[in-house]
């Protein structure tokens with residue numbers, strides 16, 4: 001290791017190369033010699049290490065200036081943090097950020113070979129009950145993180161470079177000995193980043209990332225329900241190495257509806273019925289989710305809380321085609337008019353009614369709430 005190759009030579013760039021050219025050259029070298037891609041070949045590992053060391057110096061303005069003037073001696077002398085003789089593990093540790101960009105996986109040391117899959121993007125979408133019930137198509141704007149355009153993702157204002165943190169020498173970790181035991185903790189100076197931004201990028205405030213949006217047209221199938229997750233394959237983040245793109249996962253929320261409650265494929269709605277209609281029976285229109293007209297027939301003596309089940313007028317069933325729709329449960333509410341608000345003539349009629357009912361012993365029915373469902377069902381279509 002005495003005869004070190006010139007750092008510019010290692011990366012194959014000229015002395016006047018700019019930061020972008022150096023970055024590109026390093027990326028190429030790193031991809032070519034990466035140990036994961038060379039079955040652990042020691043020569044490749046050595047080349048990889050050299051390239052990384054070269055990049056570590058040449059991508060840092062200060063270190064590069066020192067190297068240009070004094071060569072390796074300048075870097076090794078003044079505690080400048082040149083990683084002479086560090087092992088590969090440390091280099092990987094120091095360059096997690098870079099590796100996550102190059103290899104797309106937070107600097108993993110290649111446990112999973114082969115191309116990695118892109119990340120999934122998750123969103124929530126709130127649908128009106130009707131749209132969820134009968135299906136709909138919507139264009140969703142989905143936010144995803146992308147490298148900041150201004151700083152190319154490195155977090156530093158253009159024209160400046162992040163510098164290695166002096167406290168932890170770029171590792172992001174500090175170790176303290178307590179007795180015979182070493183404790184490792186994230187570096188307090190750089191908060192574990194390993195580098196310091198003297199001039200953070202003004203666009204991303206040093207995050208290196210910014211939120212972007214992509215538009216995805218999503219078809220929500222009829223019958224989709226609260227809490228369900230719709231997966232749209234291949235619309236997520238692209239894969240880092242030409243692998244499969246991730247998916248978009250849409251979690252469904254339902255807007256509350258003033259007229260209907262949904263229970264799976266069944267719907268419930270309330271029907272206000274006048275006293276006379278409840279006593280005498282009536283044919284009444286009922287609100288439906290599909291807005292198709294529907295009338296139900298109430299028998300004479302309909303009680304409050306009476307439920308009419310109309311099959312086939314609920315929500316289409318999601319699983320399997322041709323399974324039809326759930327039922328609409330119509331719950332009767334009997335409206336009792338306020339006596340003091342009645343016109344005199346009507347009030348008189350009600351008084352007569354009271355007398356007549358008392359005379360005939362016609363007390364309110366004591367039969368419990370009934371459920372007729374079946375008799376009235378055939379109003380429906382299914």
Ligand SMILES: [Zn+2]
Nearest residue numbers: 148151201204
């Ligand atoms: Zn930025």
Ligand SMILES: [Zn+2]
Nearest residue numbers: 165168187190
């Ligand atoms: Zn630090």
